[in-house]
Amino acid sequence: MGEENEEINVRERLCDNLLDLSLLNISTVPVDEIKALRRATILDLSNNRITTIGSDFLALTQITQLDLSKNRITSICDDFGQLTSLRRLDLYNNQITRLPLTFGRLKNLKYLDLKNNPLNPALSKKIGTFSDTNDCLAAASRAVELMNSIEQMMLRDCNEEIAKREAEERALAKEETASEAGGKGKRKRKQTGIDGEAMGSADQKGTAAEVDRRNNKQQQQKQRQGSDSSSSWLSSILTFVLLLLTGLLLVYSATYSGIVKSLWEDSENLILEEYIK
Numbered sequence: 001m002g003e004e005n006e007e008i009n010v011r012e013r014l015c016d017n018l019l020d021l022s023l024l025n026i027s028t029v030p031v032d033e034i035k036a037l038r039r040a041t042i043l044d045l046s047n048n049r050i051t052t053i054g055s056d057f058l059a060l061t062q063i064t065q066l067d068l069s070k071n072r073i074t075s076i077c078d079d080f081g082q083l084t085s086l087r088r089l090d091l092y093n094n095q096i097t098r099l100p101l102t103f104g105r106l107k108n109l110k111y112l113d114l115k116n117n118p119l120n121p122a123l124s125k126k127i128g129t130f131s132d133t134n135d136c137l138a139a140a141s142r143a144v145e146l147m148n149s150i151e152q153m154m155l156r157d158c159n160e161e162i163a164k165r166e167a168e169e170r171a172l173a174k175e176e177t178a179s180e181a182g183g184k185g186k187r188k189r190k191q192t193g194i195d196g197e198a199m200g201s202a203d204q205k206g207t208a209a210e211v212d213r214r215n216n217k218q219q220q221q222k223q224r225q226g227s228d229s230s231s232s233w234l235s236s237i238l239t240f241v242l243l244l245l246t247g248l249l250l251v252y253s254a255t256y257s258g259i260v261k262s263l264w265e266d267s268e269n270l271i272l273e274e275y276i277k
Contacts, residue, residue: 010034018042022067025049031056038062046070046090058082069093069113081105089140092116092130098123104148112140 010033013020019040021030027049034040042065050071057077064085069092081102088111096117115130126146128139 011037014040018044020044022046022048027051029053029057031059035059041065041085043067051075053077053080055079061085064088064108066090076100078102084108087111089113099143099147101147101151101154104144104146104151106144109140109144111136112143114139114143 008021008024008026008030010019010021010030014037017039019034019037019042021034022044023046025048026045029045029050034043041062043060043063044067046067046069048071050068050073053068053073053076055077058079061083062085063083065088066083066086067090069090071094073091073094073096076096076099078100079102080100081104084105085108086106087108089106089109090111090113092113093116096114096119098120111133112127113130113136114124114127119127123146127143128135130136130139
């Protein structure tokens with residue numbers, strides 16, 4: 001706040017709901033002092049050296065009528081549309097070329113004077129000439145409608161751009177995922193091929209081992225059959241010899257029994273005779 005503002009007693013300049021700070025040669029708005037005066041709803045800052053309406057001005061939400069005519073204003077803060085209680089706005093004879101984008105939010109605005117400002121020609125043509133009170137009344141609604149439409153279009157374009165970027169990012173992420181999945185599939189197929197070769201090799205080895213086992217088994221069977229044949233042949237010979245010996249033994253036994261019996265009988269008689277004598 002400049003030195004000129006320090007010398008001003010803002011409260012003394014309040015009359016009913018009108019705070020008159022005009023013709024004070026101030027370049028900075030004493031926002032804090034004005035904000036403290038909640039009763040002040042009409043603010044006259046005309047005929048000063050104010051160049052900018054900054055964001056601190058947004059604290060003056062109680063203001064319904066604002067006169068900033070005959071200053072040196074070149075810019076208005078982007079969030080000026082937050083002053084939704086504003087009904088009358090006089091910006092006559094300043095250096096304004098454009099309105100803030102949020103200007104379309106001033107739904108309660110009924111009066112707007114932008115005469116003698118270097119406005120963009122297209123904007124000036126859309127809003128009006130501000131030649132009299134009726135033009136200023138009509139200009140307020142036209143300006144609010146126009147700026148609201150522009151803001152909505154910009155928001156739509158911005159949302160479309162965001163959606164487009166998000167779609168591109170999703171598509172890129174999907175491609176990367178598909179690429180990774182393809183790489184994994186190739187590695188899996190390669191591994192499957194290796195596993196298949198290993199299994200085939202193992203099967204071949206298993207088949208060869210099985211063939212060897214079968215051959216060994218057949219050889220063992222043949223050997224057992226040969227051994228059984230030899231055993232059978234020997235068993236036959238032994239049986240024949242045994243039968244032959246048995247026959248001979250029987251013949252010998254019969255013959256020997258007769259001889260023994262005859263000899264026994266002869267001996268028994270001799271003994272008997274001996275005893276008889």
